[in-house]
Amino acid sequence: MSRVFYAEDHIMLMTDYKTPNMHKHLASHMIVSLGGTMKWNIEEKDVECRGICIGSNVRHTGIMPKEGTLVLLFTNVSGLGAMVQRDYLQQRSYQVLSEQLVERMVKVYQKWKEQPVRLDQELLRICHLQRIEKVEYDTRVAEAIQQLEKLPSIEPGIYDQLSNRACLSKSRFSHLFKEQTGMTLHSYIAFLKFEKTFEYIKKGDTITMACMAAGFDSSSHCAATSKRMFGISIREFHKSLKDSV
Numbered sequence: 059m060s061r062v063f064y065a066e067d068h069i070m071l072m073t074d075y076k077t078p079n080m081h082k083h084l085a086s087h088m089i090v091s092l093g094g095t096m097k098w099n100i101e102e103k104d105v106e107c108r109g110i111c112i113g114s115n116v117r118h119t120g121i122m123p124k125e126g127t128l129v130l131l132f133t134n135v136s137g138l139g140a141m142v143q144r145d146y147l148q149q150r151s152y153q154v155l156s157e158q159l160v161e162r163m164v165k166v167y168q169k170w171k172e173q174p175v176r177l178d179q180e181l182l183r184i185c186h187l188q189r190i191e192k193v194e195y196d197t198r199v200a201e202a203i204q205q206l207e208k209l210p211s212i213e214p215g216i217y218d219q220l221s222n223r224a225c226l227s228k229s230r231f232s233h234l235f236k237e238q239t240g241m242t243l244h245s246y247i248a249f250l251k252f253e254k255t256f257e258y259i260k261k262g263d264t265i266t267m268a269c270m271a272a273g274f275d276s277s278s279h280c281a282a283t284s285k286r287m288f289g290i291s292i293r294e295f296h297k298s299l300k301d302s303v
Contacts, residue, residue, distance in 0.1 A: 063174040064256050067136035070178050071129040072171070080119040081286065084245040085131040086142045087112055088155070088185070090163045093125030100152050109155030109163065111146040114241060118152075128167055130181065133249050134241040135203060138182075140193045143240065145186065159185070198224035198231070199238045203246075212251050212273035217243070248283050255280055255292075265292055 063070040069085075080099075089096070090109040098105040098120040100112065112118055114134055132139035146153050162184050170177035182188045195203070202220045206212065220243075221231040235243040251272045258268035269280035269292075277292075284292040 061174070063178055064253075064260075065178060067133070067138050069131045070174065070181070071131070072126065072167075073129060074122075074126040080117055082115050082117045083112075083131065084114055084241070084249050084286070085133050086114050086139055086147065087132070088130045088142070088146075089120075090128045090155070090160055090167075091123045091125070092128060092164060092167065093123030096123065096127070097121040098152075105152070105154065107154045108157065109160035110152055111142065111155060112152045113143070113147050113150070114245070116151045128163065128181075130185075133246065135193070135239045135246055137193055138187050141187055195238045196234065198226070199235055202231075202235070202243075206247065206250055209254075211254070211271055212247055216247065252280070252283055 061072040088109070088111045095106050095108055096110070098107070098110065098118060100118040101116060132142050134140065134143060143149075146155075163181060166180045166184060167177060170180055179188070202224065205220070205223075206216070209216075217228050217232075221228045224231050224234075226234065232243045235241075235246070239246070251274055254272035255268045255274065258271045259265065263271065265280075266277040269277045272280070274280040274283070281292045
């Protein structure tokens with residue numbers, strides 16, 4: 059069973075899934091073994107390590123240790139995501155983490171695993187990701203991000219609204235967004251919908267109510283997005299929240 063800690067611009071998972079299907083996330087992520095070596099297949103390359111950083115939209119699968127894994131997920135649009143891209147990935151699809159960093163992260167986990175907020179803070183600190191840097195975007199992209207973050211629900215017509223406000227066609231605006239952020243507009247909107255779903259669940263909504271309130275077509279659409287993004291079900295997120303109350 060997975061445990062989840064949701065922050066404003068990233069998500070931390072403490073999960074025990076063993077061998078996920080080949081998939082790709084809509085966010086960059088760091089994965090650290092809480093036991094032995096992990097065996098990865100990343101874009102048809104075999105990699106063995108105890109810690110790794112994998113970029114967004116990179117196809118991968120792996121064999122996990124029985125002790126479980128620690129996962130940090132970051133959208134490229136956030137300040138933390140930009141730092142991960144710059145300091146760890148550096149335009150690569152993945153980067154193996156040093157043994158020294160992995161050992162420090164595991165020790166922090168062992169010390170603070172029962173206090174998720176403190177654990178999250180300490181992990182970001184030792185990864186030098188505790189200072190969120192301001193990301194400069196084209197004004198049209200920056201305004202779109204601000205608008206999307208403020209919306210209580212993201213409806214289907216949002217693509218037209220954003221492109222019209224930017225005085226660009228939908229295809230041109232989507233291209234500009236990807237060029238500026240490194241993440242497709244479709245992927246970012248999907249990530250935001252899930253974040254909003256998470257917020258509604260925290261307020262007491264059922265899974266179905268939360269999914270619909272956030273702008274998903276159905277709870278099954280939300281469930282598919284959860285699996286695609288994180289490799290775990292929306293019900294695991296829901297249970298994790300209930301257990302943390």
